[in-house]
Amino acid sequence: MEKYIFILGKNYLLALAELDAYLQTSQYQGKIVDYSTICAIVEFDDQSIELEDIGNLMIRLGGVQKIGRMYDFVELETVNKAFPVDIETNRALIYGGRRYIDNTLKDLVFELFPEIQDKSFFIATSIYPESFDDPYYASVLVKFGLHYFNKFFNTYLKEKGAKKAIYYKYPQENIEKGNLNPIFPHHYFAYKLYEPERAEILYCMTDLGMYIGRTITVVDSNLQKALDADRPYKKFKQTIPPKFGKTLLSLLQLDEPLTDKRILDPFCGSGTILQFAYLMGMQIYGADQVEEQVVGSRKNLLYTADLLGRNIPKEEIQKRILTTDINTIDTHFNKHYFDGLATEPVLLPYFEKFPGYTEMVKIIDEEVIPPYEQLFLQSYNLLKPNSRLALVAPVVFTQDHKQIGLPIHEMATGAGFKAVQILRTDRFDAKENPRYNFDRGYSKNLFDKGTKHLMREFYVFARPEE
Structure with missing residues (x-):
């Protein structure tokens, strides 16, 4: 074999x-x-x-x-x-x-x-x-x-x-x-x-x-650089790295043909996830509440199309990449319209130093959790049954060496989603070496150390049948 x-x-x-x-x-x-x-x-x-x-x-x-x-x-x-x-x-x-x-x-x-x-x-x-x-x-x-x-x-x-x-x-x-x-x-x-x-x-x-x-x-590191560092609109401090954008799209586990799959990023920022979804041939849709980022994302997508030698009308991009709040995004699309949703909501200030614990709890409770709750509620309506939502959430390190995460599972299941185990350990043979004794059957999510101030936590949720 x-x-x-x-x-x-x-x-x-x-x-x-x-x-x-x-x-x-x-x-x-x-x-x-x-x-x-x-x-x-x-x-x-x-x-x-x-x-x-x-x-x-x-x-x-x-x-x-x-x-x-x-x-x-x-x-x-x-x-x-x-x-x-x-x-x-x-x-x-x-x-x-x-x-x-x-x-x-x-x-x-x-x-x-x-x-x-x-x-x-x-x-x-x-x-x-x-x-x-x-x-x-x-x-x-x-x-x-x-x-x-x-x-x-x-x-x-x-x-x-x-x-x-x-x-x-x-x-x-x-x-x-x-x-x-x-x-x-x-x-x-x-x-x-x-x-x-x-x-x-x-x-x-x-x-x-x-x-x-x-x-x-x-x-192809040259292509990846062209789609990231060389694109016209850049905000590196608040942009998901290309490799993680592709990972989120992979975790949607979409079957061929990808050309008939509609993908949404409701916090599209500079459009990184959408650029790579477009590279893979998917039908892309995005939204952000910040007008500057929407304009920048549109520029990046037109640049990507030109780089790949494809033709995508400017009017089409304007229709598909919208300035809208997460609370009202469902008014722009039909119910069960999307085959997958991949996103990394930023929703946090960029930290030059470790934040205080009390300060961070207040920011998360007042500014971060409400949009995430809406993300799950809106996604449940917008996604087709049996499709997936893949996202990244922050885990913040504070001055007193504590970690603060978000109640992602509670919010997702409360909206009707079912958690998907990202690493299907039942599909891997067990090894004697203790180095490979990764958690078998318990953890639904995986981490990546982003900066010294925060980690990225990856999640996948399935939208079940009605």
């Missing part, structure tokens, strides 16, 4: 949840069969899935950096023999372990490069440990594994008739210190690693062993 390697972002639990949301849709039906804090191994039910489909999935995912096709797997015991913690006292074991890996890589060479004679090759080696704070990564995989893999391809390709075989050279200082980051996604384009004789080889560790694959697509 063909498998794929997904390289995850920093918040691996959120990335796993987002990826698994797609694996429960009709187009990408599948399962995460193994994982670490850095990678996920995916097996799709449809073994004939096209490369174009994988590329489209990469565009949609906010928490994934790279996707590779898996070619082989080496069990952990063999990896530990080939690259033991104590090299000097385990030399007898090393030969057997490395001979096995040698043979594995020899088979891989001919799968990756059917034609070798007189060709010039460039190889970039990326080793992903279970976790970057794993001492085994710094002391063994970086210092010994990296050299071994580079030397193997350099030597073996030449033995088989390659004109030239060179590899990406990491800074020696980083190798010696063991604090090496694998190559970044933009290197995939910079070094043309998509070309037949140029490749990034992935070596991804889990508690079961090492998965070996080749990168086939990466996040």
